[in-house]
Amino acid sequence: MTSAITENPEATKPPSGPQHKGHHPWWIYFTFCTDHKVIGIQYLVTTFIFYLIGGALATVVRAELATPASDLVSRELYNQLFTVHATVMIFLWIVPAGTGAFANFLLPLQVGARDMAFPKLNAVAFWMVPPAGVLLIGSFLIEAPGSGWTSYPPLSLVNNQTGELIWILSVLLLGTSSILGAVNFGTTIIKMRMPGLSFNQMPLFCWSMLAASALVLISTPVLAGALILLSFDLVVGTNFFNPAGGGEPVVYQHMFWFYSHPAVYIMILPVFGMISEILPVHARKPIFGYLAIAYSSLTISFLGLIVWAHHMFTSGTPSWLRMFFMVATMIIAVPTGIKVFSWVATLWGGKISLNSAMLFAMGFLSMFVIGGLSGVMVASVPFDIHVHDTYFIVAHLHYVLFGGSVFGLYAGIYHWFPKMTGRMMNETLGRIHFTLTLIGFNLCFMPMHWLGLQGMPRRVAEYDPQFATVNLVCSIGSFLLAISTLPFLYNAIHAWIAGPKASGNPWNALGLEWQTTSPPPIENWEGDPPLVEDSYAYGSKPGKKSVTALKGSDLWKTPV
Amino acid sequence: MDIPVTILTLLAGIAITLVSLWFGLNNNLLPFAATSTAADVDTLFNVMLTISIGLFLLVQGLIVISAIKFRRQPGDESDGPPIHGNIPLEILWTAIPAVLVMGISVYSFQIYNQMGGLDPMNHGGHKMEPQAQVAMASDSFEGPMLLADGTVNPEYKKYAAGVGAAPGADAPDVTVNVMGLQYAWIFNYPEGFVSGELHVPVNKDVQLDMVGQDVLHAFWVPEFRLKQDVIPGKNTQLRFTPTEAGTYPIVCAELCGPYHGAMRSQVIVHDEADYDTWMQTQIAAANVEGEAIAMTPPNLSSAPLDPIIQAMDMDIRAEELAQLHPSAHGQMDHSHMQHDPAMVMN
Known part of the structure; x- marks a missing residue:
């Protein structure tokens, strides 16, 4: 690698006039706008609002569980609360925030494109999300779904049928939005890369989005199929999954998990990509093992498609199938381990700046490791037979999806906020936010491992009084977690309105998205973007100018 | 006093191993075991827990040490060393987890077979109504x-x-x-x-x-x-x-x-x-x-x-x-x- 960033050819130097400058007015964010940056921010703000709603639902769930008896809300409402909580968090927060928000904002900037491959389709995909969310959350006014986010028949066919239908419609809308998004991301990464940017020079976020988009395209249609068949059973009285008419409820589980296990990777792969971007910048070191991380994303994507029945080890799953899925699931630990060790090696020996983005990235790494290790444990069939559908699983999934995805999303917000808004967030508030989140999260979810092992099943409104104390601890943790969003909210809103102005490259990063103004102009770059051959080329070599001495504008004005 | 890094690493490795083994064997996380095969499942759990605690302490320890030892000093604008990878190290941390999960798979398979998991609905000549x-x-x-x-x-x-x-x-x-x-x-x-x-x-x-x-x-x-x-x-x-x-x-x-x-x-x-x-x-x-x-x-x-x-x-x-x-x-x-x-x- 000679130099990280090639000087621009003479012909493409920025034009002197102001014609490519300019920014959108504020109200553009409420319109059908085809600018990928606007759509990315629309996704992020919308999904964060849904995250707050989903969190409020979780707080009520934990308030009910603070005591062993079912005494705060009715049992019916309790089931509706956890059903909508899970659906909101998965389909309206993590999936659209990871893929929709960050991929939309970052992909064109990272591959040097002016916009996504299909801008109108992109806007259509976004504008499916708000109605789907309003539909789902509004169902509380009529009748909310109450059969769990898995909606297993026959229960989903007899319990809260109106709510179930609303749930199906909402998830179908969100699934369609997700597919449209994935078409866009895949095409943009493959076809819209700037001339000279090869696959192996792409930022790792692009690799992880490529892997996640493939998963969306392969698996989401199967969920759509399952839900359409379920709606036929529900509305028209067919018997695809209804055993009363000779249907097979276990087939629904296969179809559901054929999407919903890959969905876990759809939720975590974009975050993997973001972590691979954030760590090198704030540790001032190249990413360790670029190719291993890139290809492990693809491996995870492929293996993610053949492990779904590990959610069904105690279901109507024959023993040979249980053994196959056990081994396949165990193997996923290998590419995931490669990533974790590579990230740790990236940190080791660096010049680590412990700012909010880095703290959340390290928090992600720590918490995700716990979720990953308990994931290997539950992959083992004899052990999973004991803990399946217990609080051990609740703990495991929150360590992966909250400790993993949500910590990573926060890291991403702190890292790219200056680029998105042109303003800096407050670091002190960020650190307070991180500390409260880390403590609240572990207080809430760590004791749940014990609850599950000892015999507390999930999705219950009442439980054995012997678990009362530990459940109270979990509930206190969840309240702390709810409070922890307040400093973040204040910080983000205040910074967006009145925070100190951010430079184009406040972190002195080498990624292409940092080689433009903050926020970027409508066309992303004034003139053509520079070619970044190695966006991880940190490191002081003797006789070379330190990259930290570079300003964004230097990249096309003076040779490095 | 300046202790060589190799000694420190060795001591840390021994400490992690001992803590994992102690916690794996004395965790008391599972309830009373009341069947002939429950104890086998518990042993499997203890083995997996021991390995998990060891790996967690290793990774978490490295993260915490990095955060303390490699923290950027105020005014330091320089970069870390330009290390892009290390093939033998990467092969090592691919191979070790692969061997571990294969071992756990085989062990789980054996426990599952002992439990009778591989042979449901085999009535052994017994007839029901x-x-x-x-x-x-x-x-x-x-x-x-x-x-x-x-x-x-x-x-x-x-x-x-x-x-x-x-x-x-x-x-x-x-x-x-x-x-x-x-x-x-x-x-x-x-x-x-x-x-x-x-x-x-x-x-x-x-x-x-x-x-x-x-x-x-x-x-x-x-x-x-x-x-x-x-x-x-x-x-x-x-x-x-x-x-x-x-x-x-x-x-x-x-x-x-x-x-x-x-x-x-x-x-x-x-x-x-x-x-x-x-x-x-x-x-x-x-x-x-x-x-x-x-x-x-x-x-x-x-x-x-x-x-x-x-x-x-x-x-x-x-x-x-x-x-x-x-x-x-x-x-x-x-x-x-x-x-x-x-x-x-x-």
Whole structure:
């Protein structure tokens, strides 16, 4: 690698006039706008609002569980609360925030494109999300779904049928939005890369989005199929999954998990990509093992498609199938381990700046490791037979999806906020936010491992009084977690309105998205973007100018 | 004092190993183990926990040390060393997890085989009531468990789900038909009575043949480390040998409606003598009840329980017949009688 960033050819130097400058007015964010940056921010703000709603639902769930008896809300409402909580968090927060928000904002900037491959389709995909969310959350006014986010028949066919239908419609809308998004991301990464940017020079976020988009395209249609068949059973009285008419409820589980296990990777792969971007910048070191991380994303994507029945080890799953899925699931630990060790090696020996983005990235790494290790444990069939559908699983999934995805999303917000808004967030508030989140999260979810092992099943409104104390601890943790969003909210809103102005490259990063103004102009770059051959080329070599001495504008004005 | 890094690393490695081993062996995270195979599952858990704690301490330790040791000093604008990778190191941390998960897979497979997980629905020559079986299973897509002539359907086994006979096991000593419904468990004993609680003798091979009536449920006894979904229109099975007398909770572990959390019962593991006493009491009570039910006009009986009551009624007559003519039981269809403790006493 000679130099990280090639000087621009003479012909493409920025034009002197102001014609490519300019920014959108504020109200553009409420319109059908085809600018990928606007759509990315629309996704992020919308999904964060849904995250707050989903969190409020979780707080009520934990308030009910603070005591062993079912005494705060009715049992019916309790089931509706956890059903909508899970659906909101998965389909309206993590999936659209990871893929929709960050991929939309970052992909064109990272591959040097002016916009996504299909801008109108992109806007259509976004504008499916708000109605789907309003539909789902509004169902509380009529009748909310109450059969769990898995909606297993026959229960989903007899319990809260109106709510179930609303749930199906909402998830179908969100699934369609997700597919449209994935078409866009895949095409943009493959076809819209700037001339000279090869696959192996792409930022790792692009690799992880490529892997996640493939998963969306392969698996989401199967969920759509399952839900359409379920709606036929529900509305028209067919018997695809209804055993009363000779249907097979276990087939629904296969179809559901054929999407919903890959969905876990759809939720975590974009975050993997973001972590691979954030760590090198704030540790001032190249990413360790670029190719291993890139290809492990693809491996995870492929293996993610053949492990779904590990959610069904105690279901109507024959023993040979249980053994196959056990081994396949165990193997996923290998590419995931490669990533974790590579990230740790990236940190080791660096010049680590412990700012909010880095703290959340390290928090992600720590918490995700716990979720990953308990994931290997539950992959083992004899052990999973004991803990399946217990609080051990609740703990495991929150360590992966909250400790993993949500910590990573926060890291991403702190890292790219200056680029998105042109303003800096407050670091002190960020650190307070991180500390409260880390403590609240572990207080809430760590004791749940014990609850599950000892015999507390999930999705219950009442439980054995012997678990009362530990459940109270979990509930206190969840309240702390709810409070922890307040400093973040204040910080983000205040910074967006009145925070100190951010430079184009406040972190002195080498990624292409940092080689433009903050926020970027409508066309992303004034003139053509520079070619970044190695966006991880940190490191002081003797006789070379330190990259930290570079300003964004230097990249096309003076040779490095 | 300047201690060499190699020594420190060695000490850290020893410390991590000792802490993991100590925690893995003394975690007390699992409840009481009350069956012959529960302890095997616990050992598997302890092994996985030991490895997990070790890996967690390693990764977490490196992160925390990095955060302290490699923290950027104020005013330091320089970069870290330009290390892009290290192939031998990357091969090492690919190979070690691969070997570990393969080892855990093989070990899990072995435990699962010992539990009887690889052989559900293998009845080892034991026959249950053909009529009841055909009625329960004939609607599921894989066809009946037993063919019309009472022989085992060879096609059935490959779709069978649950935990079955351990390798080399004979026919179960006790078989109970389990029905899961909103929001109760009904245990239908072949001796001719139903119970809301499961009573089993200690140190006997017990088989549960389970089916759901309305929605999915899951039969879980934490102290047995056993769980299996109960599915309408499809039989599933659990088989175990309780080794410790006592009372343990039965928990429904699959969301089955608003009262899912209240769907609980208990399993009482009796000493041999206690179990026989309990069995005799139940049979005597069922005889009284059975006569009462037989005299009840059919239109007064509650609809959902009809099949159970009918089955009960039928069995009771067989029971009475057997007690009247002990020598005739060998010719009867109800070959489960040969495992009936009541018959042993006769």
